[in-house]
Amino acid sequence: MRFFLLALLLASPLCVAKTVVVIQSYHLGYKWDADYVDAVQSVLGDDHDIHIFELDTKRLPKSEWPQKVASIQQSISQLQPDVAILGDDNAFSLMASHLVEKQIPVVFLGVNGGPAQHPTLEHELVAGILERPFxxxxxxxxxxxxxxxxxxxxxxxxxxxxxxxxxxxxxxxxxxxxxxxxxxxxxxxxxxxxxxxxxxxxxxxxxxxxxxxxxxxxxxxxxxxxxxxxxxxxxxxxxxxxxxxxxxxxxxxxxxxxxISAHQEGLTASRLASLILKGVKPNRIPKMKSLSGHxxxxxxxxxxxxxxxxxxxxxxxxxxx
CATH class of the missing domain: 3.40.50.2300 (Response regulator)
Known part of the structure; x- marks a missing residue:
């Protein structure tokens, strides 16, 4: 099953245009975010409606995070996306539970914590790539x-x-x-x-x-x-x-x-999202780890x-x- 799905990542055509949200832990001025967002745009941008949100948690003091989260949650409720791509641990810990409660599938990348830190990793609507430095x-x-x-x-x-x-x-x-x-x-x-x-x-x-x-x-x-x-x-x-x-x-x-390459992580996450947009259930997609270093x-x-x-x-x- 794992190899079959990986083949689909590379070979399957994209589906009818749908709505994708990308929620960054950080901000586009941070090269990691810029690189994976660029990869997402390159895979999904021509065929889907993509909306990008910044939690900005590296610069904002923690006391301001709840207000930022509430603002993004309000935008999500208006957009009703077909899939959400979450970048890094903070976006996952702050947004994943809310999204799956709303029955929105989640694809994550750049997450270093495991189920002990992020229990929602085990939810049936969640798939993605665990970031594991080499x-x-x-x-x-x-x-x-x-x-x-x-x-x-x-x-x-x-x-x-x-x-x-x-x-x-x-x-x-x-x-x-x-x-x-x-x-x-x-x-x-x-x-x-x-x-x-x-x-x-x-x-x-x-x-x-x-x-x-x-x-x-x-x-x-x-x-x-x-x-x-x-x-x-x-x-x-x-x-x-x-x-x-x-x-x-x-x-x-x-x-x-x-x-590790942020661009590569973004490409893989985008291809996982495209599978979900075509109807593959997230719990049918094996959790992956960072695929290769360079x-x-x-x-x-x-x-x-x-x-x-x-x-x-x-x-x-x-x-x-």
Whole structure:
């Protein structure tokens, strides 16, 4: 059944035009959201009526989330969509139960939590892709790039997405061994703690690997723009910075890595939604995990750290800039 459905994802024609809503945890200015929304538009946009909503939970304080949710719920009741695509954990936790209560099928992507965090994942109207960063594969890859297998600092914000990603793979541990390398994991929403971890990393680590850094605030609770944060880290770090996600790779950002692609996640979610729009029941579609990683590297970052990829990896990599 799984392989039959995957074949349908690629081969089935689209159905008569229907209404699709995309509900983002974040906002279109965030590259992850922009990439998967672009993928949704490329698959469904020519044949269906698509409406996009931003929960904006990385920038809005939590006290303002209920008002935002209520506004989107009101819009949903007016649109009566045929399917809803939810991006990431916050959109799922805030919107999924309401949607299935209204008998609206849900397709999710970018969700790191499991049924313990999100019981609605098991609902018969829900299908989608569980986002699972390639932790082990990434470390194995970086060992080859750096030719070391000593210590790595994994540095992330303390958002629901990152907590779920870490807990899914490492449990409650914040120090672990992967392929013989020691990983120390820091999750924080405090700007000073995040930056100090970068500045002192050379004292213990061979490299830093970053996750999201989009819920970080200073001591006065001012929101810190992610590009400003990673730009300062790039400038002042004494060890190279890599990433588990392709959206953080580029000029004055992370150098590269073996990463998840938001665009690919969006393509898969859109094809699942097209199956539902053609009449396939969501509970007939197996839950999936992130399908494949890819090598992405920044030309300027490679030069900055005087790093070179092996001919084999370079031939498979996508280079930005």
């Amino acid at each position: 932790f082990a594969e990434s470390i194995r890859h970086l060992q080859k790039v750096l030719r070391v297998d000593e210590r790595f600092l994994v540095l992330m914000d303390d958002s629901p997405t990152m907590r779920n990603a870490i807990n899914e793979y490492f449990g409650e541990k914040r120090s672990a061994e992967v392929y013989g390398s020691q990983l120390d994991i820091v999750l924080t929403n405090d700007k000073d703690t995040w930056l100090q971890s970068v500045f002192s990393a050379h004292e213990q680590y061979d490299a830093i690997v970053v996750g999201t850094h989009h819920t970080i605030r200073d001591s006065e609770e001012n929101y810190i723009e992610p590009k400003d944060l990673i730009g300062e880290a790039f400038t002042r770090s004494q060890v190279p910075i890599f990433s588990f996600w392709d959206i953080f790779i580029g000029e004055q950002q992370a150098i590269g890595g073996f990463t 090598y992405v590297y920044s030309d300027s970052g490679m030069k900055h750290w005087n790093l070179k990829l092996s001919p084999m990896i370079a031939s498979q990599a996508n280079f930005v800039e």
